[in-house]
Amino acid sequence: MEDRVDVxxxxxxxxxxxxxxxxxxxxxxxxxxxxxxxxKPETYPxxxxxxxxxxxxxxxxxxxxxxxEADYPVEVSDSDVNPLMYNAVGGxxxxxxxxxxxxxxxxxxxxxxxxxADDWPLSYEELEPYYDLVEREIGVSGLSGNPAYPATWAPxxxxxxxxxxxxxxxxxxNRLGWHWWPGYxxxxxxxxxxxxxxxxxxxxGTGCPEGAKASADLVQWPVALARxxxxxxxxxxxxxxxxxxxxxxxxxxxxxxxxxRFQPARVVMLAANGVGTPRILLLSRSGKFPDGLANTSxxxxxxxxxxxxxxxxxxxxxxxxxxxxxxxxxxxxxxxYETDPRRDFVRGAKWDVMPTGGPLSVNRLLAAGxxxxxxxxxxxxxxxxxxxxAFKWGISTEDLPDESSRVVLDQELTDSxxxxxxxxxxxxxxxxxxxxxxxxARAREAMEASGAREVIALPMGxxxxxxLLGTARMGEDPEKSVVDSWGRCHDVENLFIVDGSVxxxxxxxxxxxxxxxxxxxxxxxxxxxxxxxxxxx
Amino acid sequence: xxRVLSDSDRGxxxxxxxxxxxxxxxxxxxxxxxxxxxxxxEVLETRYDLRDPFVQAVGLEREGLGRGIADxxxxxxxxxxxxxxxxxxxxxxxxxxxxxxxxxxxxxxxxQPPDSLEDPPGLVSRLLEPVVRRGELYRxxxxx
Numbered sequence: 001m002e003d004r005v006d007v008x009x010x011x012x013x014x015x016x017x018x019x020x021x022x023x024x025x026x027x028x029x030x031x032x033x034x035x036x037x038x039x040k041p042e043t044y045p046x047x048x049x050x051x052x053x054x055x056x057x058x059x060x061x062x063x064x065x066x067x068x069e070a071d072y073p074v075e076v077s078d079s080d081v082n083p084l085m086y087n088a089v090g091g092x093x094x095x096x097x098x099x100x101x102x103x104x105x106x107x108x109x110x111x112x113x114x115x116x117a118d119d120w121p122l123s124y125e126e127l128e129p130y131y132d133l134v135e136r137e138i139g140v141s142g143l144s145g146n147p148a149y150p151a152t153w154a155p156x157x158x159x160x161x162x163x164x165x166x167x168x169x170x171x172x173x174n175r176l177g178w179h180w181w182p183g184y185x186x187x188x189x190x191x192x193x194x195x196x197x198x199x200x201x202x203x204x205g206t207g208c209p210e211g212a213k214a215s216a217d218l219v220q221w222p223v224a225l226a227r228x229x230x231x232x233x234x235x236x237x238x239x240x241x242x243x244x245x246x247x248x249x250x251x252x253x254x255x256x257x258x259x260x261r262f263q264p265a266r267v268v269m270l271a272a273n274g275v276g277t278p279r280i281l282l283l284s285r286s287g288k289f290p291d292g293l294a295n296t297s298x299x300x301x302x303x304x305x306x307x308x309x310x311x312x313x314x315x316x317x318x319x320x321x322x323x324x325x326x327x328x329x330x331x332x333x334x335x336x337y338e339t340d341p342r343r344d345f346v347r348g349a350k351w352d353v354m355p356t357g358g359p360l361s362v363n364r365l366l367a368a369g370x371x372x373x374x375x376x377x378x379x380x381x382x383x384x385x386x387x388x389x390a391f392k393w394g395i396s397t398e399d400l401p402d403e404s405s406r407v408v409l410d411q412e413l414t415d416s417x418x419x420x421x422x423x424x425x426x427x428x429x430x431x432x433x434x435x436x437x438x439x440x441a442r443a444r445e446a447m448e449a450s451g452a453r454e455v456i457a458l459p460m461g462x463x464x465x466x467x468l469l470g471t472a473r474m475g476e477d478p479e480k481s482v483v484d485s486w487g488r489c490h491d492v493e494n495l496f497i498v499d500g501s502v503x504x505x506x507x508x509x510x511x512x513x514x515x516x517x518x519x520x521x522x523x524x525x526x527x528x529x530x531x532x533x534x535x536x537x
Numbered sequence: 538x539x540r541v542l543s544d545s546d547r548g549x550x551x552x553x554x555x556x557x558x559x560x561x562x563x564x565x566x567x568x569x570x571x572x573x574x575x576x577x578x579e580v581l582e583t584r585y586d587l588r589d590p591f592v593q594a595v596g597l598e599r600e601g602l603g604r605g606i607a608d609x610x611x612x613x614x615x616x617x618x619x620x621x622x623x624x625x626x627x628x629x630x631x632x633x634x635x636x637x638x639x640x641x642x643x644x645x646x647x648x649q650p651p652d653s654l655e656d657p658p659g660l661v662s663r664l665l666e667p668v669v670r671r672g673e674l675y676r677x678x679x680x681x
Contacts, residue, residue, distance in 0.1 A: 047647075052629070052632075053580060053629045104676070105676070105678045109678045113678065124678075145669065147669060147671065147673050148675050161656040167660070170664045173668075179674050181665070181668065197650075198651075199650045201647070203646050334675070338676045359638075359643055360625075360628060363628045376557065376559065376608065379559070380564040381562060387641060387643060388643065
């Protein structure tokens with residue numbers, strides 16, 4: 001058995017990394033168990049000629065496609081959307097597009113404002129200082145003064161260039177009188193700490209060959225390790241054990257040699273994403289917690305939200321060199337984000353402009369869009385119309401929590417260590433379908449206003465579940481929530497959850513900023529309450 | 538590198554390639570860049586997972602040789618679920634060819650630091666003027 005540490009963190013993605021760095025900096029002994037390993041930036045495929053081909057297997061964001069040893073399978077036959085993630089030091093920040101968005105003030109008050117879902121137990125104003133801290137640490141590029149947000153948001157780095165595609169999109173939005181703003185990205189617009197300035201490789205989604213995209217392996221871990229945190233890679237957690245009082249004692253994990261080990265800790269912190277965390281809780285059944293750890297409310301695994309996403313592609317006469325990066329968000333729009341009672345749905349969507357990539361991506365996009373001329377006699381003419389001439393408005397829709405959307409343990413499927421795999425039940429709601437239809441129609445108008453000669457609305461693809469949220473929600477009432485506003489489990493005083501599982505509602509924006517801010521806030525709370533913290537004896 | 542395709546299969550792949558990607562408009566065809574001679578093998582070296590289904594798709598086409606599949610719809614019907622694998626491999630192989638990339642005007646992904654010609658000073662501010670002029674867009678939660 002290993003020595004008992006102050007805090008055991010499960011998962012070395014952004015939330016676990018932020019917490020590890022804070023806690024180690026405050027003098028806590030910290031061990032982090034990560035089922036994946038380190039990914040060497042020199043292995044990222046973006047600078048290779050076959051980058052697009054590699055991105056569809058080894059570097060795919062869907063673990064069921066990638067099938068690496070570090071991955072666990074996810075049963076998705078009852079889900080409209082595939083969950084996306086990456087299992088490694090840095091977690092999904094290795095492959096994310098680094099679109100950095102804060103939730104809006106209204107996102108924390110959905111029940112009060114719109115009469116649906118629930119309010120969060122904290123406000124935008126309470127979280128704002130932590131957004132600031134994590135943005136300074138990670139190096140967010142963006143422009144202040146955005147009228148879609150409180151005026152106090154001021155990113156630490158200048159915005160990335162909007163380039164030809166951003167300009168084209170912005171001109172259309174201006175013709176319609178619609179909101180847009182240069183994109184916020186966790187991509188350095190100039191050298192910042194360990195990050196280099198972006199040189200527009202355009203391959204952000206498979207790791208940045210330049211080291212310009214902020215990922216937790218580059219930003220947080222080198223510092224956390226220097227400050228004494230210990231990282232155990234290849235460590236797949238099977239169970240969080242509890243003592244007779246119901247306090248967490250530590251984690252049982254399997255190492256890459258197949259050996260079962262135990263890491264004891266005074267406090268356990270789960271940071272394994274909105275699928276991995278409920279999986280571990282549901283695996284951790286005991287006499288005291290027969291339905292899974294911290295699950296007295298019955299809500300562990302329930303209320304899964306994944307932000308169904310679609311895109312509208314426009315092709316233009318002009319040469320836009322639209323394979324250039326950043327392949328984060330070039331500009332974004334919050335024009336249709338807030339509820340409008342004139343529409344037949346509540347809540348809204350965030351839009352962002354992205355490039356369309358190289359020829360294989362364009363070809364696959366045309367095939368997905370049902371463009372009949374993708375092959376045969378008109379192949380070259382069609383490719384010529386789109387390659388370098390097209391960009392897309394991506395539409396990220398808010399989906400509301402629904403207890404029937406959930407993560408459970410599959411009865412048959414297991415990972416390579418024979419640990420039951422998660423199974424998802426998830427259907428796109430009628431509200432979301434109406435929201436998507438409305439926004440696709442508006443995005444078509446935006447493309448036409450920009451002068452597109454052709455517009456294609458892509459059907460929602462299954463591989464869009466980047467944002468795994470809501471499966472261990474926070475709240476003040478232990479009967480209606482799993483954790484309190486600090487991420488501490490109502491049922492287990494020394495067990496914290498710091499990943500996207502704790503979201504009460506999903507908002508319609510990319511959640512990484514909020515996940516990082518919540519993790520920082522939870523770690524600060526733990527540091528401040530150190531003397532009062534209960535631990536297993 | 539061990540070859541995946543036999544000599545006869547290579548002929549079939551060249552022919553399938555030309556059905557999907559014929560030449561014209563100053564662009565080389567699939568066989569014109571010799572996808573079966575080199576590039577398909579490169580693709581299948583990188584994407585081991587596509588080997589078996591691709592060979593299976595080529596086998597289906599081999600069986601249909603007598604019918605002389607000549608257009609995309611026929612090919613799609615003959616291959617069924619394997620059409621996606623077939624087209625992925627053929628397209629990826631074609632796009633790996635420097636000759637095809639040059640003809641398309643695609644330089645590949647490469648570093649290209651932003652310059653002032655792309656975003657001239659003041660451009661973004663000018664474009665944003667109407668956005669800023671319209672004022673706050675977010676919803677107040679005061680009293681909520």
